[in-house]
Amino acid sequence: MPSGTYLLMNGEVEERFQCAPGPGGWRYTSRRSDGVRTDLVVDSRWRQIRVEVVTPTWWLRGGVTGAQVAWVRAAGETVHAAGETGTEHAERASGFMFDSPAFLVAAAHSLGLEEGARTTVRLVRLSGPSLSPLTVAWQWSRGETATYETETEPLPVSRYEVADLATGEVETVHLAGDVVVGAPGVELTELDSPPNLRS
Numbered sequence: 001m002p003s004g005t006y007l008l009m010n011g012e013v014e015e016r017f018q019c020a021p022g023p024g025g026w027r028y029t030s031r032r033s034d035g036v037r038t039d040l041v042v043d044s045r046w047r048q049i050r051v052e053v054v055t056p057t058w059w060l061r062g063g064v065t066g067a068q069v070a071w072v073r074a075a076g077e078t079v080h081a082a083g084e085t086g087t088e089h090a091e092r093a094s095g096f097m098f099d100s101p102a103f104l105v106a107a108a109h110s111l112g113l114e115e116g117a118r119t120t121v122r123l124v125r126l127s128g129p130s131l132s133p134l135t136v137a138w139q140w141s142r143g144e145t146a147t148y149e150t151e152t153e154p155l156p157v158s159r160y161e162v163a164d165l166a167t168g169e170v171e172t173v174h175l176a177g178d179v180v181v182g183a184p185g186v187e188l189t190e191l192d193s194p195p196n197l198r199s
Contacts, residue, residue, distance in 0.1 A: 002179055004191035006101055008032070011187070015100060019178055021196050025049070026178060028102035038100045046110035048095040048103075055129045061086075062096065069093045069124055073131055091135050093122040098131075101180035104173050108160055113142035120165065139163040152194060157181055 003018040015038075017030035025043040032038075034056075041050040047064045051071070054060075062071025074086030094110065097103045111119055118141035125134045143159035160173045174182040177195035181188050 002177075002191060002193050002195050004179070005189050006180070007187040007189050008099055008101075009185055013099075017100075017102070019102070019105075019196070021178075026106075026196075028100075028105070028178075030100060030102065036099075038098070038102060040100070040102045040106060042106050042110070046106055048106055048110075051096050053098055053100075053126060053131055055131060058130045059086075060126065060131045060133075064095055065090075067092055069095060071096075071124075071133070073133070075130075089133065091124055091133070093124050093135055095123055096126060097123040097136075097138075098126045099185075101183065101186050104180055104183060104186075105175060105178050108140065108158075108173065108175055109178075111140055111142075113140065113160075115142055115144060117142055137165045139165055150194075155195070156197065 001020040006015045008015055014033040015030050017028060019026065019028040025041060028040045030038045037054045039052040040048060043049050049063045051062050058075050060071055060073040062069055068090050070090040072086035072088050095107060107123065111121060113119065118139060120137055120139045122135055122137050125136050141161040143161060145156050145158045148155045148157060155176055157174050157176045161170055162173055163170045171184045177197040179191065179195040180186050
C-alpha cells in the first residue's frame, strides 16, 4: 500500500497520499497543505468511477458513466454544505484531470498503451480553488520503460509524452506502477513502501 508525499507547483504545496489496489480497482486519497482533499476510485479498467475533490471554498463529485463523465460542483466548505446541493453537469470525456498526481496515474493506465503507441483522449480539466471545468483533448504517447535496481527488487519506470492539442505544449510523465516519480510541477519526496506494479 504505497504512501508518501509529493511536492506540487514548484514546491509550494505538499500532498500527503495513500493508494492501494482493491478487489475491483484502485483507490487514492490525499490531503494537501493548502486544504485540498482528493478521493479517487477507479475500476479494474482504470475508469474513474468515483471522484471527489474538495477545496476550502468549492467541492466536486463525479465519475464516468458510459461515454461521459458526470459531476456535481458547488461552493461550500464541505460536500454536505448546508443548503447547497450543487449543479449537475455532463460531458463526453474519459475522465477528469486535476493537479493531484493520482489523475496522471489513472489516465495513463486507462489507455493501456504499448510502447511506441499513442492515442488522443478527452478529459475534463479542473482548475483553481473553484475547480473550474474545461474539456481538453490530449495526445498521450508511451515511450520506453527503463528498469532501475533498488534495495528490494527492480523497478520499471515508464515514460509518457502528453501533448495538449489546443496549445501544442508537451510534457513528460514518468510512472512506476501507481506512483508518479517525475512530472512537470510534481516531485516525489517521500515513499513509505514500494509502488504497486499491477496495471
